[in-house]
Amino acid sequence: MNAPTPEHSGTTGHRLRMPFGCERDTEGHFCFRLWAPAVRELWLELELASGQGTETVAMESAGDGWYWYTSAVAQPGDRYCFRLPSGLCVPDPASRFQPLDVHGPSQVVDPESFAWQDSGWRGRPWHETVIYELHIGSFSPTGDFAGVEARLDALEALGITAIELMPVADFPGRWNWGYDGALLFAPDSRYGQPENLKRLVQAAHQRGLMVFLDVVYNHFGPEGNYLHCYAPEFFHPDRHTPWGAALHFDGPHSAPVREFFICNALYWLTEYRFDGLRFDAVDRILDDSKPDLLDALAARVQAGPGAERHIHLVLENDHNDARRYRRDRSGRPRQFTAQWNDDAHHALHAALTGESEGVYQDYAAAPWTQLGRALAEGFCYQGEPSAFRGGQPRGTSSADLPPQAFVNFLQNHDQIGNRAQGERLEHLIPAPAFEAALAVFLLAPAPPLLFMGQEFAASTPFVFFCDLEPDLMVQVAAGRRREFAGQAAFSDPARLHALPDPGDPQTFHATSLDWTQRESSPGQERWALHQRLLRVRAQYIRPLLPRLTQSGDWWQHSPTGLSWRWRTRDGSQLYLSTNLGSQPLRCASDHWSNQLTGTPIYQHPAKTGHDWPPYWVSCWITDADGVNRDADRSAAKSAQTDAADAGSGHRC
Structure with missing residues (x-):
């Protein structure tokens, strides 16, 4: 079987040719293909949507475990499955749609039937990225793709530039975070049909918003995946992950396994025109191949859709492997664009909450110091031993990477949902502390990520939920x-034993955002703060980012006082200082942060003299001579306005 290549067809649609699944051939007929090396014969059962009944036909063997059959009668909307010698009927692992969930038949889909109208869209460069992570099922009252589309105008007005969807691959049951995906090519039917997801992506592009998708290539969910029945080679006999048998990416029969996942990435980027992918927990992808799965995947993406438009690949990787994010001489990522920076989150969380159990034990001793390092250099752990991991060294040096190689966040689905009660950070610390931390993360150079609802101080938790068999x-x-x-x-x-039951319907419903809170006084204040900070970022910080050199410098003035400096190639400098403590901080009068002249772009609350007020954040820009003469005077006026807001009662 030849490796698939993306095939574009202008405004009539986008299709990825794959060596498996249901594909229309050059004569317009649908060909069904399956890799089933554990069986000696295989049948296709095709249920015709026209009402003309079901036909069962023997599939032909193509050798090496591959089976195929081309139907002259199959049409979009027909349903099909593969019948094994045992009599078990299984869905297509590359199904494009599962109308009756993971145990039901697959549906024939023509990916070129959707009339894309965003042919001029080429994406956005990475330095413009501000991400808004959301879960389809709990984001809107309708809990579907259309519900997200209905809120795009509000998200655009907020100031974000990208939405990131938690996994949508078909999962079992009524609700799920998405990380229990069983059929990775099929958008879950509870969220809508494939064209509904395409409409969402297209509507986002029409507003200048990128759309990223979270994908899971480290395991399949515990229910609804039948690969072990006919292709056990997908799973390693000896390696395991926290979710079961590890996927087998480096064995003697691993080529179809690797192609399956590489095609999945290309599929979402090609047929749905996603602007990027976030890869879940890649440290759990066990692969000794050269190149390994991730390297091979990145190369295929760059040679395919990445050669035509901006495509961004982001990893979650507990190994802190800086090699993945190296840049070439022009500053472009050689492989992956960035990593979710858990270190920055954990250090900040430990500093503000005082928590020291679990993963936070690695940050409890010196959280402020580690926060300083994380915002300046990326990783806190660059080879140091991790107590949480039994004293094993963790990470590699990241000081030579630019800030754009890291995605920073106050919270995300993991950091909220993996708590026992699903509390958001704003439920654990005072509002002024949260809002100061928000300013730091939105004004620092690294692309920031928001989690749905934080922009209007949502009171709803985000608790772990799923709906599997009893x-x-x-x-x-x-x-x-x-x-x-x-x-x-x-x-x-x-x-x-009183912990929320993941299978209780109330656990899921309690996570659904209450959009009426957006109109409350606290909701409006928090929304306005996000807007103000993102305007400052877009107007003054974004233009600097492509010119930034490697890591930044940082200073710690006291346990709660930190300053950072990032330099550009042309001599401009971005400074950020904060006191994230509840008490005023006295800074030495001869410190650079008190002597520097430049253009303030944000300061809150007001500061007089050398004392840094509680929960204070200040950000300013200078040029090579110490003064940013090119900055608009409105920047200083904006900073003064922010300080005045504090005096008028704005909570910051």
Whole structure:
């Protein structure tokens, strides 16, 4: 089987040719293909949408475990499955749509039937990125793709430039975070049909918004994936992940396995025109190949859709492997664009909450110091031993990477949802502390990520939820209790057993955003703060980012006082200072931050003399001579206005 290549067809649609699944051939007929090396014969069952019944035909063997059959009668809307010698009927692992969920038949889809109207869209450069992460099912009242589309105008007005969808690959049951995907090419039918997702992406592009998708290539969900019945070579016999058997990317029969996942990435980027992908927990992808799966995938993306428009590939990687994000001489990523920077989050969280259990034990001793390093250099752990990981060294040096190689966030789905009660950060610390931290992360150079609802101070939690078959739900609930049993807060067995049940419908419904809070006084204030900060970022910081050199410098003035400096190639400098503590901070009068002249672009609350007020943030720009003569005077006026807002009662 030849490797697939993206085939574009102008405004009539976009299609990725793949060696598996249901594909229309050059004569207009649909060809069905499956890699099933564990069976000696295979049948296709085709249910005709025209009402003319079901036909069952034997598929032909193409050798090496491949089977195929071309139908002269199959049409879009028909349903089909593959029948194994045991009599079990299984869906297509490359199904483009599952109208009856993961255990039902697959549906024939013509990917070229959608009339794309964004042919002029070429994406946006990475330095313009401000990400808004959301979960389709709990973001809007309707819990579907159309519900997100209806809110795009508000998100555009907020100032974000990209939305990131938590995984949409078909999962079992009524609701799921998405990381239990069973059929990775099929958007979950609860969210809508394939054309509904395409309409969402197109509508975002029409507003100048990028759309990223979270994908999971480290495991399949525990229910609804049948590969083990006919292609056990997908799974490694000896390696395991926290979610079961590891995928087998480097064995003697791994070529179709690797192609399956590489095609999945190309599929979302080609047929749905996503602008980028976020790869979940790639440290759990175990592959000793040269090149490994990630390297091979990045090369295929760059040679394919990445050669025609801006495509951004972002990793979640606990290994802190800086090699993945190296830039070429022009500043373009050689492989991957950036990594979610858990270090920056964990350091800030430990500093502001005082929490020291679990992963936060690695940051409890010196959180402020680690926060300074994380915003300046990217990783806190660049080879140092990690107590949370049993003393094993973690990470590699990241000081030579630009800030754009890291995505920073106050919170995301993991950092909220993996808490026992799903509390947001703003529920754990005072509002002024949250808003000062927000200013720091939105004004620092690294692309920031917001989690849905934080822009209007949502009170809803984001608790872990899923809807699997009953026996699995018992195991999930028990595993959830084991996860928190070692924490002091749950030493009381009664409290431990009172944890939200992931399978209880109320657990899911409690996470749905209450958009009426957007119109409340706290909601409007928080929204206005996000808008103000993102305007400052767009007007003054964004133009500097392509010219930034490598990492920044940083200073710690006291346990809660930090300053950073980032330099551009032409001599301009971006400065950011903060006191994230509840007490005023006295800075030495001869420190550079008190002597520097330049253009203030944000300062809140007002500061007089050398004292830094509680929860104070200041950001300014200079040119090579110490003064930014090219900056608009409105920047200084804006900073003065922000300070005046503090005096008029604005919470910051």
